[in-house]
Amino acid sequence: KTELIKPRRPWKTLSDVELATAEYVDWYNHRRLHGETGHIPPVEYETNHYRETTKPQVTVTT
Template sequence: MRPTGGWKSVRDVEIAVAVAVAEYIDWFNHRRLHGEIGHVPPTELEAAHWKSQSLEHYCETPVLIEAGTK
């Protein structure tokens, strides 16, 4: 998060912080190897979990066509 020539305004700092936070969240969720879950990124584990699930275990909840309308 080092400026390349200095920040001109508070807005520049806010943007730099937002970019740094977004990059950290991306790393944390997609590239970080987590030791407690077999040294795989959390998103890979979640994808494998949902791929292994069968839809027969889920009950269908009927949704009324009018739901959410007035």
């Protein structure tokens, strides 16, 4: 991500860039709070979404 890579250059090694990118992606997908999703991390929002949309249907027989 540009917002990570450009401000912190020059990078010493490619491994440093790869590790920083992996850490950023982990934060972005799992820990950042997102206003459009009720200020919860995206992974939590996605988990809640799938939990709600995959609930078993209740069938009533008479």
